Amino acid sequence: MYSGIVITGVGMMGDWGVGRxxxxxxxxxxxxLTTIDKFDFDAxxxxxxxxxxxxxxxxxxxxxxxxxxxxxxSIKQEDSTRVGVILGTVHGPLHYSxxxxxxxxxxxxxxxxxxxxxxxxxxxxxxxxxxxxxxxxYTITTQGYCAVAQGLKIAAERIQxxxxxxxxxxxxxxxxxxxxxxxxxxxxxxxxxxxxxxxSGFLILESLDHAQKRGAVTYAHLEQALMxxxxxxxLSSQHVSLLDKIDVQNPSKYLLSxxxxxxxxxxxxxxxxxxxxxxxxxxxxxxxYGFAAAESFQNILAVLIAQSPQMFSSFLGMxxxxxxxxxxxxxxxxxxxxxSLVVFSRNV
Amino acid sequence: xxxxVVITGMGVITSxxxxxxxxxxxxxxxxxxxxxxxxxxxxxxxxxxxxxxxxLQFENFSAGDMDVRLWDRSSKLLFxxxxxxxxxxxxxxxxxxxxxxxxxxGTTLGGMLASQNxxxxxxxxxxxxxxxxxxxxxxxxxxxxxxxxxxxxxxxTLILNNACASSLSAVGLAYERIRAGDCDIxxxxxYEVMSDFTHAGFNVLQLVTSxxxxxxxxxxxxxxxxxxxxxxxxxxxxxxLLRKASVIAEIIGYGQASDAYHLTKPDPNALGxxxxxxxxxxxxxxxxxxxxxxxxxxTGTPSNDSMEAKALHFALGVHASKVPISSTxxxxxxLLGAAGVVxxxxxxxxxxxxxxxxxxxxxxxxxxxxxNVIRGGAQxxxxxxxxxxxxxFGGSNAAILVKRFIG
Numbered sequence: 001m002y003s004g005i006v007i008t009g010v011g012m013m014g015d016w017g018v019g020r021x022x023x024x025x026x027x028x029x030x031x032x033l034t035t036i037d038k039f040d041f042d043a044x045x046x047x048x049x050x051x052x053x054x055x056x057x058x059x060x061x062x063x064x065x066x067x068x069x070x071x072x073x074s075i076k077q078e079d080s081t082r083v084g085v086i087l088g089t090v091h092g093p094l095h096y097s098x099x100x101x102x103x104x105x106x107x108x109x110x111x112x113x114x115x116x117x118x119x120x121x122x123x124x125x126x127x128x129x130x131x132x133x134x135x136x137x138y139t140i141t142t143q144g145y146c147a148v149a150q151g152l153k154i155a156a157e158r159i160q161x162x163x164x165x166x167x168x169x170x171x172x173x174x175x176x177x178x179x180x181x182x183x184x185x186x187x188x189x190x191x192x193x194x195x196x197x198x199x200s201g202f203l204i205l206e207s208l209d210h211a212q213k214r215g216a217v218t219y220a221h222l223e224q225a226l227m228x229x230x231x232x233x234x235l236s237s238q239h240v241s242l243l244d245k246i247d248v249q250n251p252s253k254y255l256l257s258x259x260x261x262x263x264x265x266x267x268x269x270x271x272x273x274x275x276x277x278x279x280x281x282x283x284x285x286x287x288x289y290g291f292a293a294a295e296s297f298q299n300i301l302a303v304l305i306a307q308s309p310q311m312f313s314s315f316l317g318m319x320x321x322x323x324x325x326x327x328x329x330x331x332x333x334x335x336x337x338x339x340s341l342v343v344f345s346r347n348v
Numbered sequence: 349x350x351x352x353v354v355i356t357g358m359g360v361i362t363s364x365x366x367x368x369x370x371x372x373x374x375x376x377x378x379x380x381x382x383x384x385x386x387x388x389x390x391x392x393x394x395x396x397x398x399x400x401x402x403x404l405q406f407e408n409f410s411a412g413d414m415d416v417r418l419w420d421r422s423s424k425l426l427f428x429x430x431x432x433x434x435x436x437x438x439x440x441x442x443x444x445x446x447x448x449x450x451x452x453x454g455t456t457l458g459g460m461l462a463s464q465n466x467x468x469x470x471x472x473x474x475x476x477x478x479x480x481x482x483x484x485x486x487x488x489x490x491x492x493x494x495x496x497x498x499x500x501x502x503x504x505t506l507i508l509n510n511a512c513a514s515s516l517s518a519v520g521l522a523y524e525r526i527r528a529g530d531c532d533i534x535x536x537x538x539y540e541v542m543s544d545f546t547h548a549g550f551n552v553l554q555l556v557t558s559x560x561x562x563x564x565x566x567x568x569x570x571x572x573x574x575x576x577x578x579x580x581x582x583x584x585x586x587x588x589l590l591r592k593a594s595v596i597a598e599i600i601g602y603g604q605a606s607d608a609y610h611l612t613k614p615d616p617n618a619l620g621x622x623x624x625x626x627x628x629x630x631x632x633x634x635x636x637x638x639x640x641x642x643x644x645x646x647t648g649t650p651s652n653d654s655m656e657a658k659a660l661h662f663a664l665g666v667h668a669s670k671v672p673i674s675s676t677x678x679x680x681x682x683l684l685g686a687a688g689v690v691x692x693x694x695x696x697x698x699x700x701x702x703x704x705x706x707x708x709x710x711x712x713x714x715x716x717x718x719x720n721v722i723r724g725g726a727q728x729x730x731x732x733x734x735x736x737x738x739x740x741f742g743g744s745n746a747a748i749l750v751k752r753f754i755g
């Protein structure tokens with residue numbers, strides 16, 4: 001259980017639109033649909049900073065800058081060695097990776113653009129963000145189906161130990177035809193791949209002391225970020241359960257849940273309804289297989305619910321939702337046995 | 349009270365061979381394993397050289413009851429290094445008695461072999477659906493899961509990417525979590541496999557040499573790629589003593605910092621690299637003079653080596669020009685994401701053997717690299733504390749300090 005770690009900003013963009021208003025429209029079932037290749041990045045970032053970067057870098061950078069603005073943080077006014085960036089992703093810079101392969105296969109390998117290679121390495125988005133914004137502290141890319149939860153965990157540990165004041169933690173993945181081909185034979189609902197929402201979301205994590213000193217408004221506190229890999233560790237009472245590890249002062253009142261297949265979802269629902277949460281919503285279908293982008297959106301949703309449950313009562317189908325919700329837990333049982341639990345508490 | 353973190357298991361496989369003993373022998377004898385690449389046709393590129401693991405290492409490969417027919421070579425490398433590290437640490441699992449520890453690994457391009465096979469089938473219009481099962485090994489996270497499942501390792505699995513500093517970042521995170529009391533023991537390391545994709549990429553970036561890797565040499569022209577894996581078992585001293593494990597060495601400091609300079613070029617002012625080294629020294633609470641040997645990142649590219657020399661002078665002061673230093677990349681190539689952990693293992697070997705490996709292929713020291721670079725064979729030295737550096741694309745910098753274990 002962490003103490004004194006707060007979320008002071010969020011930023012998000014994707015195939016569904018950009019910013020909080022579009023995000024809420026999406027939750028209400030009215031997404032402003034576009035595709036990443038048609039997105040007007042120039043309207044949101046100075047793309048000279050990321051000249052010729054892959055879409056994932058552009059998405060991550062857009063969301064990171066929005067989150068910093070939301071938190072009213074200027075890196076120039078911070079000790080940049082005490083600011084970090086952590087990005088979770090499953091597929092990384094997929095477009096450049098694919099283009100690079102296509103160039104290699106169909107053309108002269110010596111004529112391949114160098115940027116295709118350097119920008120197709122998974123840590124390229126983090127590098128672009130740290131370079132363009134002048135962030136000199138801890139930077140890392142986590143890979144996997146619960147990569148954002150792992151990023152939140154690493155950031156919280158480093159803030160808790162006093163190594164960082166502020167950490168940008170996000171997730172990013174973008175759609176590509178290649179994904180449907182890749183997962184077509186492997187997932188329970190391959191059609192979801194085609195309707196997924198790619199993009200990026202970022203949260204600003206900050207020590208409470210640092211936030212208070214600069215008079216920041218806080219959305220929520222990060223209480224816990226846990227990760228267990230083997231699927232049965234979560235579902236079987238014979239093994240250690242993530243839910244058994246929930247350790248908050250005010251018992252969790254609300255559970256958001258995500259699963260990659262219906263069987264998981266049913267199992268979890270049965271398990272949870274006998275257990276801890278007062279309220280439960282499966283939000284799997286909102287973002288589809290959005291990979292780390294979807295995970296970042298889910299975390300942002302959990303933060304926003306923790307901050308203002310009334311605003312989301314219609315989306316959640318619970319008109320009785322009131323300020324009585326103290327904690328929102330986001331549980332993911334994802335592809336390849338990845339399981340994570342992140343707990344945010346209301347800013348009391 | 350800070351917890352002491354010790355290394356109790358090591359596993360390594362590179363083009364030098366499998367195991368710590370084989371690696372030690374090659375380092376002592378100055379035997380390089382750089383050869384012409386065989387696993388793909390490199391003839392259309394500037395360089396045809398690489399440090400490939402001998403295919404014989406994979407003959408009759410098995411991993412418990414796992415179906416390994418679709419395993420990418422990188423999964424096999426990681427499995428071998430992990431298996432050997434667990435054996436070395438005296439940790440054995442079984443169906444009913446899994447090992448409940450976190451496994452944190454780093455890689456740059458993970459399952460690129462599987463991924464490129466799928467990409468190529470999709471691009472050339474071949475039946476990619478036949479290759480759908482390869483998805484299970486095209487992502488780094490799957491490789492770690494395969495190995496964890498095969499060796500019955502339960503707990504958090506985490507893949508980190510920090511370019512060529514990936515595996516050192518993994519070791520550093522595991523070390524800091526144990527030190528802070530988040531866990532008592534962890535398995536950590538990294539892996540990387542040679543592929544057309546990676547080889548072509550470094551060629552078009554003009555970072556490879558067609559000559560030989562000559563770190564710190566005035567006439568250096570670039571790096572040579574390699575492949576391999578290294579894995580460590582690390583734990584608190586108390587935990588190791590309780591389970592009567594043999595302690596190999598102690599980790600005393602780790603530092604990580606970002607250049608925020610350029611995607612592929614290191615900061616010529618070496619600010620990020622020097623901050624990473626200074627952070628490791630500060631955490632270890634030692635004087636820079638206490639460092640007896642430096643295992644350099646030393647890629648052999650003009651920009652890296654002069655930057656690293658500058659970082660060492662900035663971080664270690666006058667001791668930088670005195671402390672014996674070598675890059676061991678000419679022995680096995682640049683292992684990218686696996687380099688950090690393999691070079692940490694080499695640093696431990698230096699302590700165990702009281703021997704600093706030679707910096708192969710050095711003819712004339714670059715005047716921009718005013719360092720005490722080891723040449724003319726491995727040197728027998730009293731070595732108690734070693735600094736090992738790893739720097740990567742994206743301005744990733746990491747440094748670790750390992751020390752002879754004194755109970």
